[in-house]
Amino acid sequence: xxxxxxxxxxxxxxxxxxxxxxxxxxxxxxxxxxxxxxxxxxxxxxxxxxxxxxxxxxxxxxxxxxxxxxxxxxxxxxxxxxxxxxxxxxxxxxxxxxxxxxxxxxxxxxxxxxxxxxxxxxxxxxxxxxxxxxxxxxxxxxxxxxxxxxxxxxxxxxxxxxxxxxxxxxxxxxxxxxxxxxxxxxxxxxxxxxxxxxxxxxxxxxxxxxxxxxxxxxxxxxxxxxxxxxxxxxxxxxxxxxxxxxxxxxxxxxxxxxxxxxxxxxxx
Amino acid sequence: xxxxxxxxxxxxxxxxxxxxxxxxxxxxxxxxxxxxxxxxxxxxxxxxxxxxxxxxxxxxxxxxxxxxxxxxxxxxxxxxxxxxxxxxxxxxxxxxxxxxxxxxxxxxxxxxxxxxxxxxxxxxxxxxxxxxxxxxxxxxxxxxxxxxxxxxxxxxxxxxxxxxxxxxxxxxxxxxxxxxxxxxxxxxxxxxxxxxxxxxxxxxxxxxxxxxxxxxxxxxxxxxxxxxxxxxxxxxxxxxxxxxxxxxxxxxxxxxxxxxxxxxxxxxxxxxxxxxxxxxxxxxx
Numbered sequence: 421x422x423x424x425x426x427x428x429x430x431x432x433x434x435x436x437x438x439x440x441x442x443x444x445x446x447x448x449x450x451x452x453x454x455x456x457x458x459x460x461x462x463x464x465x466x467x468x469x470x471x472x473x474x475x476x477x478x479x480x481x482x483x484x485x486x487x488x489x490x491x492x493x494x495x496x497x498x499x500x501x502x503x504x505x506x507x508x509x510x511x512x513x514x515x516x517x518x519x520x521x522x523x524x525x526x527x528x529x530x531x532x533x534x535x536x537x538x539x540x541x542x543x544x545x546x547x548x549x550x551x552x553x554x555x556x557x558x559x560x561x562x563x564x565x566x567x568x569x570x571x572x573x574x575x576x577x578x579x580x581x582x583x584x585x586x587x588x589x590x591x592x593x594x595x596x597x598x599x600x601x602x603x604x605x606x607x608x609x610x611x612x613x614x615x616x617x618x619x620x621x622x623x624x625x626x627x628x629x630x631x632x633x634x635x636x637x638x639x640x641x642x643x644x645x646x647x648x649x650x651x652x653x654x655x656x657x658x659x660x661x662x663x664x665x666x667x668x669x670x671x672x673x674x675x676x677x678x679x680x681x682x683x684x685x686x687x688x
Numbered sequence: 689x690x691x692x693x694x695x696x697x698x699x700x701x702x703x704x705x706x707x708x709x710x711x712x713x714x715x716x717x718x719x720x721x722x723x724x725x726x727x728x729x730x731x732x733x734x735x736x737x738x739x740x741x742x743x744x745x746x747x748x749x750x751x752x753x754x755x756x757x758x759x760x761x762x763x764x765x766x767x768x769x770x771x772x773x774x775x776x777x778x779x780x781x782x783x784x785x786x787x788x789x790x791x792x793x794x795x796x797x798x799x800x801x802x803x804x805x806x807x808x809x810x811x812x813x814x815x816x817x818x819x820x821x822x823x824x825x826x827x828x829x830x831x832x833x834x835x836x837x838x839x840x841x842x843x844x845x846x847x848x849x850x851x852x853x854x855x856x857x858x859x860x861x862x863x864x865x866x867x868x869x870x871x872x873x874x875x876x877x878x879x880x881x882x883x884x885x886x887x888x889x890x891x892x893x894x895x896x897x898x899x900x901x902x903x904x905x906x907x908x909x910x911x912x913x914x915x916x917x918x919x920x921x922x923x924x925x926x927x928x929x930x931x932x933x934x935x936x937x938x939x940x941x942x943x944x945x946x947x948x949x950x951x952x953x954x955x956x957x958x959x960x961x962x963x964x965x966x967x968x969x970x971x972x973x
Binding site: 473474475493494495497498499501503504505507508509510518519522523550552566567570 | 867869870872873874875876877878879880883887888891892894966968969
């Protein structure tokens with residue numbers, strides 16, 4: 421479904437230096453798999469997502485979607501961002517139906533479809549509201565409906581729930597799993613929260629600390645579905661795998677912390 | 689009806705109703721206070737001016753007085769001005785202002801949008817625009833009168849250049865400030881360039897553009913009046929210039945009062961327009 425083959429991403433800094441964000445990433449995500457990607461801050465998780473979405477092109481290597489090399493925007497993907505997905509000047513129903521409208525579906529037809537999705541994410545009755553009138557959790561629901569209405573084969577999520585409080589987050593995670601299980605979409609889920617990653621995923625990928633981040637670990641999570649995100653963390657098996665991945669992640673977090681400190685000493 | 693009978697029997701509801709009435713009364717009191725303060729500032733200022741002027745503490749020839757100004761406006765309304773009926777002067781200036789406002793606004797939005805989305809164009813044209821913007825536009829007015837004559841078009845041109853730059857810079861900035869995530873989101877959802885403009889960039893820039901319209905209407909008016917000042921055969925600016933030529937300070941002040949009322953009314957109109965176009969910003973619960 422998604423294949424990253426030898427992907428490297430470099431930026432030229434204003435000072436002229438070359439900054440390597442990702443180095444030689446090889447990763448294959450099969451159809452319908454829920455994959456989380458964890459790593460220390462600034463390691464290039466979001467950059468990986470940008471490459472899969474097609475916002476940016478890799479400096480070296482290729483991104484394949486369904487066996488075809490990706491050029492430009494990825495037409496199979498939709499993305500829930502960390503901050504805002506919703507267009508503040510559009511009502512909930514206009515936000516949700518946007519993807520269909522852009523594809524040339526008639527207004528009445530896309531509104532009918534949007535109403536179904538709004539009900540599915542639990543926002544029935546809020547069709548005429550503007551995003552500013554909704555809470556953060558409700559806006560995330562709108563974002564989810566906005567993405568899923570176009571029936572993407574790839575759902576990209578960039579720390580989508582990290583701005584929510586714990587209870588809303590658990591609620592949203594359960595909703596996400598419930599809705600996702602009805603689809604056959606692959607999910608590429610970025611998070612800094614290891615617990616969230618394990619609770620949701622079929623697979624957790626650990627990236628090394630940047631610059632030049634690459635894949636460090638690749639863990640299968642085979643807990644039965646459907647899962648309850650709020651309760652799964654009490655399972656002894658959960659704690660075991662959590663400990664195992666954390667051992668891996670911990671070193672990288674320390675490296676990234678030391679790098680940040682070094683920079684601070686240098687600049688002061 | 690049912691809720692009313694309930695509220696009588698229910699003491700909790702009673703206090704809620706009372707509190708609501710209390711809050712409403714406070715709001716009304718606050719409005720009365722603000723309005724009366726605003727009016728008292730007006731009365732004190734005008735009163736002082738009138739008293740100083742009628743007691744010859746300040747020279748009425750140079751400073752006029754509120755009463756004389758009102759009287760002067762009244763004679764203009766009743767008997768007409770030296771250039772014809774007052775409403776014609778008003779309409780002429782108003783038409784010039786509206787025309788230059790609309791044309792300058794449209795041109796500003798189009799150019800602001802183009803340079804905002806097109807990196808190359810903004811790099812090439814940026815320095816020139818900055819250079820033209822640095823010229824005090826009022827010096828262009830004599831040239832416009834030479835080019836377009838004493839009629840309406842020279843005034844529209846001078847109002848237009850003033851309006852254009854304000855709207856242009858705001859539209860440009862508005863296009864540049866669009867949230868990257870929203871743009872990416874729309875592109876990923878399948879938006880073409882045109883759809884991106886229509887659904888994301890223009891609505892987002894509209895906040896900036898509309899706020900610039902407030903200031904730019906004032907500038908359109910300035911353009912028209914200054915144009916009439918320099919060379920015209922009718923209009924409010926022409927009236928003021930004529931009064932000035934005849935050492936008629938009352939006439940100058942009277943023209944100023946009419947202009948400021950025009951500006952106030954226009955500002956109110958633009959506010960209405962703003963509310964209509966960016967309703968989503970004003971709805972809060």
